[in-house]
Amino acid sequence: MEEMPRRIDPATDRTAAAHLLGCLPDEVGYCPRCHGLTHRYGRRARPICPACRAARAGPADSSPGASGRSS
Ligand SMILES: [Zn+2]
Numbered sequence: 001m002e003e004m005p006r007r008i009d010p011a012t013d014r015t016a017a018a019h020l021l022g023c024l025p026d027e028v029g030y031c032p033r034c035h036g037l038t039h040r041y042g043r044r045a046r047p048i049c050p051a052c053r054a055a056r057a058g059p060a061d062s063s064p065g066a067s068g069r070s071s
Contacts, residue, residue, distance in 0.1 A: 005050030007036035021050075
């Protein structure tokens with residue numbers, strides 16, 4: 001099973017967030033979408049946090065307009 005990345009609350013300690021994100025504390029910043037913490041700065045920065053990226057990749061089965069409705 002694939003784990004959904006979780007949003008990192010902005011109240012989280014930067015050092016702890018950096019550890020979760022695999023970056024340096026100095027590179028931690030706010031996600032523009034959810035305002036959680038993400039690897040915002042630096043060479044391999046990911047301005048959009050893992051949780052938002054995962055959400056954008058497409059929820060597998062939660063779209064209400066999906067085809068396949070049987071009547
Ligand atoms: Zn986000």
